[in-house]
Amino acid sequence: MIEITSLRKWAVLLMLSALPNLLQAAEAGRVLVTSDLKEQPYLDAKTIANLPVGTFLEVLQRQGGWMRVKSATDEGWLKMTAIKLGAVDTSVAKTGDNLSTLVNLATTGRSGSSGVTVTTGVRGLGQEELRDAEPDPEAVKHLDRFTSAKSEAAAFAAKANLQSRTLDYLDATSSSASNNGLFKRN
Amino acid sequence: MQRTILVLLALLATTTAQAFSLNLDKLTNIIGKTQDLKGVDAQGEVEIGKGVAANLLGAAPLMQDDNLQAYVNRVGWWLVRHTERNDLDWRFGVLDTDSLNAFAAPGGYIFITRGLLMNLRNESELAGVLAHEIAHVLRRHHLAAIQKNAQTGIIADLASMAVESSQYGSLAEKAIATSTELYARGLDKSDEYEADRMGVVIAARAGYDPYGLPSVLHTLDGMNSQDAGLSLMFKTHPTPQSRLQLLDAAMSGKLDQLNQHNQVTDRFSGFVGGSARP
Numbered sequence: 001m002i003e004i005t006s007l008r009k010w011a012v013l014l015m016l017s018a019l020p021n022l023l024q025a026a027e028a029g030r031v032l033v034t035s036d037l038k039e040q041p042y043l044d045a046k047t048i049a050n051l052p053v054g055t056f057l058e059v060l061q062r063q064g065g066w067m068r069v070k071s072a073t074d075e076g077w078l079k080m081t082a083i084k085l086g087a088v089d090t091s092v093a094k095t096g097d098n099l100s101t102l103v104n105l106a107t108t109g110r111s112g113s114s115g116v117t118v119t120t121g122v123r124g125l126g127q128e129e130l131r132d133a134e135p136d137p138e139a140v141k142h143l144d145r146f147t148s149a150k151s152e153a154a155a156f157a158a159k160a161n162l163q164s165r166t167l168d169y170l171d172a173t174s175s176s177a178s179n180n181g182l183f184k185r186n
Numbered sequence: 187m188q189r190t191i192l193v194l195l196a197l198l199a200t201t202t203a204q205a206f207s208l209n210l211d212k213l214t215n216i217i218g219k220t221q222d223l224k225g226v227d228a229q230g231e232v233e234i235g236k237g238v239a240a241n242l243l244g245a246a247p248l249m250q251d252d253n254l255q256a257y258v259n260r261v262g263w264w265l266v267r268h269t270e271r272n273d274l275d276w277r278f279g280v281l282d283t284d285s286l287n288a289f290a291a292p293g294g295y296i297f298i299t300r301g302l303l304m305n306l307r308n309e310s311e312l313a314g315v316l317a318h319e320i321a322h323v324l325r326r327h328h329l330a331a332i333q334k335n336a337q338t339g340i341i342a343d344l345a346s347m348a349v350e351s352s353q354y355g356s357l358a359e360k361a362i363a364t365s366t367e368l369y370a371r372g373l374d375k376s377d378e379y380e381a382d383r384m385g386v387v388i389a390a391r392a393g394y395d396p397y398g399l400p401s402v403l404h405t406l407d408g409m410n411s412q413d414a415g416l417s418l419m420f421k422t423h424p425t426p427q428s429r430l431q432l433l434d435a436a437m438s439g440k441l442d443q444l445n446q447h448n449q450v451t452d453r454f455s456g457f458v459g460g461s462a463r464p
Contacts, residue, residue: 027450029408062307064397065434065448075391080400081434099245106430125246126284126418127370140239142248143277143295149259150276151266160450162308162393164268165372170383170436 031055034083037076041066048076057083220306231329233294237362242289242297249300254280257457261309262296262316268391271324287419290319292329301415303458306402309450313392314399318385327377331368335359372422380431386441395449396441403430
């Protein structure tokens with residue numbers, strides 16, 4: 001009897017410890033635009049397969065603008081922009097906040113390492129809350145408690161091997177920008 | 187403005203001689219302040235920012251978790267060092283609300299909600315979100331919008347303020363009060379796109395995977411847009427899909443060539459994972 005109880009305990013413990021990993025592994029998506037599945041995260045890498053719109057995917061890894069994914073038959077890299085996350089039809093999950101959070105959690109595993117996202121008892125922050133807010137100047141002063149972060153930042157960055165580099169800001173190179181260019185030439 | 191001056195003159199004409207000199211002083215002062223507001227200096231920007239921050243913190247309190255707050259401040263300060271306004275007294279805070287959002291206030295006040303923080307995967311995503319908000323401050327997006335909104339209201343109130351001493355000198359307050367509406371309504375789309383483009387560069391300068399912000403937008407795009415926790419952010423921003431597409435186009439051929447993939451996942455999980463509350 002004691003043995004059975006402890007076995008059960010072990011089983012529960014195992015299930016609990018595996019839960020975040022299971023959820024993480026379950027992050028799912030679909031192919032948004034027909035795309036070539038690549039062997040490496042580069043546009044000129046070898047093409048493994050052509051994936052049609054709607055192909056179900058499991059997301060395995062992220063790197064830069066790429067995601068390593070697994071379809072029913074293949075495994076390789078797709079551009080992030082070619083994938084829509086979430087396997088569940090979102091129109092189904094229209095009910096309460098908590099349910100859709102659960103759906104999101106179950107389908108994408110966005111959970112932080114603890115696997116906990118659902119919280120209760122704290123109101124949301126919407127237009128009404130903003131308009132009805134009573135200013136809290138004391139709370140602003142509380143922010144001063146963390147000003148030592150300024151002098152700690154460099155050591156903090158070094159710990160994670162974050163290295164500074166020089167880069168210019170980007171120009172807008174949207175399709176609308178190129179349209180403007182065409183208009184100018186005309 | 188001309189109409190306002192006429193109203194003010196009319197007001198002055200109806201006052202007694204004694205009150206006249208009193209009001210004239212006030213009016214000179216107020217008109218001066220209105221003009222100050224057009225070209226707010228750094229100190230004025232911080233004053234307005236402080237008031238806006240008080241409004242935001244009145245709508246959602248700070249999380250009572252000093253370790254987490256300090257962590258977000260360190261990430262924030264590391265990012266700020268790679269910008270043109272590292273002389274500001276930047277302040278970062280995590281708001282205790284389920285809703286997913288982030289805010290910037292003039293002068294260097296940056297907030298992220300617990301709801302958004304808990305939906306991030308690593309520090310490069312956090313850096314991307316903070317850097318987007320930092321960019322709003324760098325470009326003074328909110329300040330410009332607040333000034334624009336406030337001027338209309340202030341001018342309309344000038345006459346009453348000239349006789350009402352309790353309101354005297356509260357022009358900054360007026361500006362701050364109108365800011366609530368701005369945060370409920372949102373900035374121009376072009377401001378958001380610009381902050382996206384600047385945000386990824388700031389994160390990349392700080393050594394992070396520049397795709398942290400696109401990754402967050404990608405996540406948001408995959409979420410249910412009917413979710414109550416997303417409603418304010420979706421109302422006040424262009425769709426994550428359009429932001430992601432424009433950003434991806436702008437980064438292509440530049441930031442995607444850096445081969446920079448430091449996402450800092452373990453440290454993020456250590457701080458944020460442990461703070462997720464039941």
